[in-house]
Amino acid sequence: MTFTVRARADAIATFRFISVSLMETLARWVPTTPELEVKVLFGRHLWELAQHADAFGRRTAELRLGPQVSRDPAPGFLAFLTTLRATTETAGRIAKFYDGALSRLESLYRDYLTRTDGLLDEPSVRILERALSDLTRLRHEAAEVRRERPEIGTVERSPDGTEPSPSLDAVVQFRSEQVGAESSPA
Amino acid sequence: MTGNGFRTKLVRGVPLVEDPAREACFTCVDLEREMEEWPDMSDRSRRERLHRHMNNECGALEIAAQALVDFPDVPWELRLRLARQAADEARHTAGLLQRVRELGGHKGEFPVMNFEWGLATLLPSMAGRLAVQNRTFEAGLIDLLGSLQHTWREAGDTRTAELLDAILADEIVHVRFGNQWIRRLTEADARVLLQVAHAVRTLGHTVRALATEGDVNRSGFIMGTKPPPAVNVHGRLEAEFTEEEVKEVLRQAGFRAILPHHLGTAG
Numbered sequence: 362m363t364f365t366v367r368a369r370a371d372a373i374a375t376f377r378f379i380s381v382s383l384m385e386t387l388a389r390w391v392p393t394t395p396e397l398e399v400k401v402l403f404g405r406h407l408w409e410l411a412q413h414a415d416a417f418g419r420r421t422a423e424l425r426l427g428p429q430v431s432r433d434p435a436p437g438f439l440a441f442l443t444t445l446r447a448t449t450e451t452a453g454r455i456a457k458f459y460d461g462a463l464s465r466l467e468s469l470y471r472d473y474l475t476r477t478d479g480l481l482d483e484p485s486v487r488i489l490e491r492a493l494s495d496l497t498r499l500r501h502e503a504a505e506v507r508r509e510r511p512e513i514g515t516v517e518r519s520p521d522g523t524e525p526s527p528s529l530d531a532v533v534q535f536r537s538e539q540v541g542a543e544s545s546p547a
Numbered sequence: 548m549t550g551n552g553f554r555t556k557l558v559r560g561v562p563l564v565e566d567p568a569r570e571a572c573f574t575c576v577d578l579e580r581e582m583e584e585w586p587d588m589s590d591r592s593r594r595e596r597l598h599r600h601m602n603n604e605c606g607a608l609e610i611a612a613q614a615l616v617d618f619p620d621v622p623w624e625l626r627l628r629l630a631r632q633a634a635d636e637a638r639h640t641a642g643l644l645q646r647v648r649e650l651g652g653h654k655g656e657f658p659v660m661n662f663e664w665g666l667a668t669l670l671p672s673m674a675g676r677l678a679v680q681n682r683t684f685e686a687g688l689i690d691l692l693g694s695l696q697h698t699w700r701e702a703g704d705t706r707t708a709e710l711l712d713a714i715l716a717d718e719i720v721h722v723r724f725g726n727q728w729i730r731r732l733t734e735a736d737a738r739v740l741l742q743v744a745h746a747v748r749t750l751g752h753t754v755r756a757l758a759t760e761g762d763v764n765r766s767g768f769i770m771g772t773k774p775p776p777a778v779n780v781h782g783r784l785e786a787e788f789t790e791e792e793v794k795e796v797l798r799q800a801g802f803r804a805i806l807p808h809h810l811g812t813a814g
Contacts, residue, residue, distance in 0.1 A: 384615065384630060385615060385616060385619070387612075388612040388613070388615040388616050388630075388633065389612075389616045391608060391609055391612035391613070391633070392567035392568060392609040392612060392613055392664070393567070393568050394568055395568040395569055395570045395571075396570055397570060397605065397640070397644065397654060398641075400568075400605065400609075400637070400640075401605075401608070401637045401638075401640050401641045402637075403612075403637075404608045404612060404633045404634055404636065404637030404640075405634045405637045407612065407615070407630055407633055408630045408631050408633060408634030409634075410630075411626070411627055411630035411631070412627075415623070415627055418623065429623045
């Protein structure tokens, strides 16, 4: 059993929503973060999130949902994104974004990859694999800035980052049956 | 307070949005006369030029990022362009900071001014910001970089000249998409022209109010005595200004231009 086309579309459109939201969060933080190296980091990385959102948006069209369609995540994850956005201290922003939000995103993408059909949904798989590679690089680059500015990097790890990541079912609001009769080829 | 939640300040009677966040090592000033600037290419002058440019690129990053926050409903393709612009300006900032350090300078060595941020983020429309930030400020940078890279090369600093050339290539892209999107937005809704006109009026009014000609800056340099950079005709045409628009800029600049061969005696 595998995801239906509609369920794939729901998930990819939710990933798009989250990517746009994270892009906007970094954009919001750029003028209000004093440290130049961190400002630059956020500025470079918001473009990465924008590219992910764009790729997901192209895929939503292929999945018959329309181009660049976003779907709200479940209320709990929406609240997490809202709280993240309201963070004001630089150390907290870095910790919550790179340790908290991006690790959750990686977990969601991996969850999707284990559950979708790798052949029938190969375009989504490729997008997510590239996104995962990007997210790893983003976290490494954030770590480099923490090393360069140790007074920022010494902040305690965000509590959000130590909580278990939510499952795909807890984040995506599926609007139809998640699984259909399609099955992986033998 | 502006619509996006930033406070405003009055400078010589005109409102500007308060400075974006800067580290304590920076001294932010409001007027050109409070800046330091030297007309030569001494070591100190080189560091100041790069330091000033670094802060200006940082301001461009902040303006592009803030547009993503302030205008969530503009077409996605435009938001994607703005996100790319933010990343480009971030890279420019990082490259210039690195060069400042290589020349023995450091963040906060000289005063900085955030005029472009103060004006651009005051404007309430996307088209207005594109008109002022991309089509005016960044187009001015095309002119400036067209001249400056030669200045640095002649001074024997090929590395900085190459850095400025790379920045110029990106800025042309930013101006081009600004021109393209103003056209697209205007074609979709002619009232956008009113927003552009309002932005250009605001720019003119503000620049006149803050004009510093005759003032002496902190370095003893008399403001307004340095000639404006030559118009980079080739760069502006690449950025999709029309020939008529370029000729108008040439006329205003008294025909000091880096002329492309195919235009001959433009104007």
